[in-house]
Amino acid sequence: MKKFNRIFTNYTRRSYSSSSPKVGILDVPFEKGQDKSGVEFGPKSIRDAGLLQKLIECCGITDLKDYGEVKYLNNCRNAEVLNMKHYDHVISCSKELSEQVEKVIRDGRICLTLGGDHSIGIGTIHGHMRAKSEDLAVLWVDAHADLNTNRSSHSGNIHGADWLQCKLSLRNLAYIGLRSIDPYEHVIMHNLGISHFDMFDIQRYGIDTVVSAAIDQIDPDHNKPIHVSFDIDSLDPLEAPSTGTPVRGGLLLREGIHIMTAIYKTGRLGALDLVEVNPKIGTQGDVERTVTAALHIILAAFGENRRLIKLESNNLIPPTNNK
Numbered sequence: 373m374k375k376f377n378r379i380f381t382n383y384t385r386r387s388y389s390s391s392s393p394k395v396g397i398l399d400v401p402f403e404k405g406q407d408k409s410g411v412e413f414g415p416k417s418i419r420d421a422g423l424l425q426k427l428i429e430c431c432g433i434t435d436l437k438d439y440g441e442v443k444y445l446n447n448c449r450n451a452e453v454l455n456m457k458h459y460d461h462v463i464s465c466s467k468e469l470s471e472q473v474e475k476v477i478r479d480g481r482i483c484l485t486l487g488g489d490h491s492i493g494i495g496t497i498h499g500h501m502r503a504k505s506e507d508l509a510v511l512w513v514d515a516h517a518d519l520n521t522n523r524s525s526h527s528g529n530i531h532g533a534d535w536l537q538c539k540l541s542l543r544n545l546a547y548i549g550l551r552s553i554d555p556y557e558h559v560i561m562h563n564l565g566i567s568h569f570d571m572f573d574i575q576r577y578g579i580d581t582v583v584s585a586a587i588d589q590i591d592p593d594h595n596k597p598i599h600v601s602f603d604i605d606s607l608d609p610l611e612a613p614s615t616g617t618p619v620r621g622g623l624l625l626r627e628g629i630h631i632m633t634a635i636y637k638t639g640r641l642g643a644l645d646l647v648e649v650n651p652k653i654g655t656q657g658d659v660e661r662t663v664t665a666a667l668h669i670i671l672a673a674f675g676e677n678r679r680l681i682k683l684e685s686n687n688l689i690p691p692t693n694n695k
C-alpha cells in the first residue's frame with residue numbers, strides 16, 4: 373500500500389550476509405485469546421505495508437514461500453478451563469498452527485508467523501519443537517509474562533490437548549521487556565527460576581548486553597535452534613500504539629531492532645512470531661506507526677543491515693540493493 377512507503381525510512385538496504393535465509397510465511401488471524409476485536413487484521417495490515425517486497429529488497433531474500441492463512445475447525449468444544457477465554461478455540465487453532473509451522477520448518481525454511489493474538493505462541497513453539505528439537509531456545513519479547521496457569525485441572529493435564537506432547541524446559545525460556553506482571557506471575561517466575569530481563573535491566577545494562585545474556589542463558593553452547601515470539605506491545609506505546617494491552621515505559625524501536633539483529637547474527641533463528649498488531653485501535657497515524665515498527669522488527673530478524681557500509685578505498689560508488 374502506497375501510503376506506508378512514504379514513512380518507511382530510506383536507509384541503505386543491504387543484508388549482513390551474502391547468503392539469504394529461506395523463508396516461509398504464515399498468517400494466523402486469531403483473536404480469541406483476548407478481548408479486543410481487530411487483532412485478526414494484524415497479518416493483512418503488515419502485508420499491505422509491503423512485507424514480502426521489503427523482505428526481498430531489504431534482506432536480499434531470494435526464496436520466499438507464502439503458505440497463506442491458517443484455518444481451523446473448533447473440534448474441542450467441550451474443552452473448558454475456568455481462567456482461559458475461548459480455551460477450545462485456542463487449543464483447536466494451536467493444533468492446526470503447530471502442524472503448519474512444522475511443515476514450513478521441515479521444508480527447510482525459517483517460519484515467520486503473523487498474528488493474531490499472542491496465544492498463537494503455543495502452536496508455533498510446539499510446531500517448531502516437533503520439526504527441530506524439544507531442546508529449543510525460546511525468547512519471549514513482551515510487556516507481559518502471559519503465564520496462564522491451569523487452575524481448574526487437578527491432574528495437571530490440559531483438557532482436550534492430548535496432542536500437546538512436547539514440553540519446553542523452562543531453562544530454555546527467557547523473557548525480555550517485561551513491565552506488567554501479575555502477583556501470581558511474580559511467584560511463578562521466581563519459584564521456577566525463569567530467566568527474565570525487565571525494563572530495569574535494559575536501562576541499566578543496555579539492550580546489547582541483555583540480549584547476549586538472554587541467549588547465553590537459554591542456549592549456553594550456542595547450538596540450539598532459536599524461536600522468537602515478539603509481542604509488539606513490548607515496544608513503548610509511542611512506537612507501537614495500536615495494540616490491545618499497551619504499557620508505557622517500554623522498548624524503543626531501535627532496541628527491538630537490536631534484539632532481532634543479534635538473533636539474526638546467531639544464524640540459528642528457526643521461527644519468528646510477530647503478534648498483537650491491532651489495526652482497529654488508534655488513529656490512522658497510530659496504525660501506520662505500529663505496522664511499520666512491526667516491519668522493521670521482521671526485517672531486522674531476516675538480516676536487514678542499517679549500518680553505514682564500509683567502502684573499499686578504490687571503490688567510492690556505494691553498493692546498490694542486494695537482490
Ligand SMILES: [Mn+2]
Nearest residue numbers: 515516603605
Ligand atoms: Mn503482551
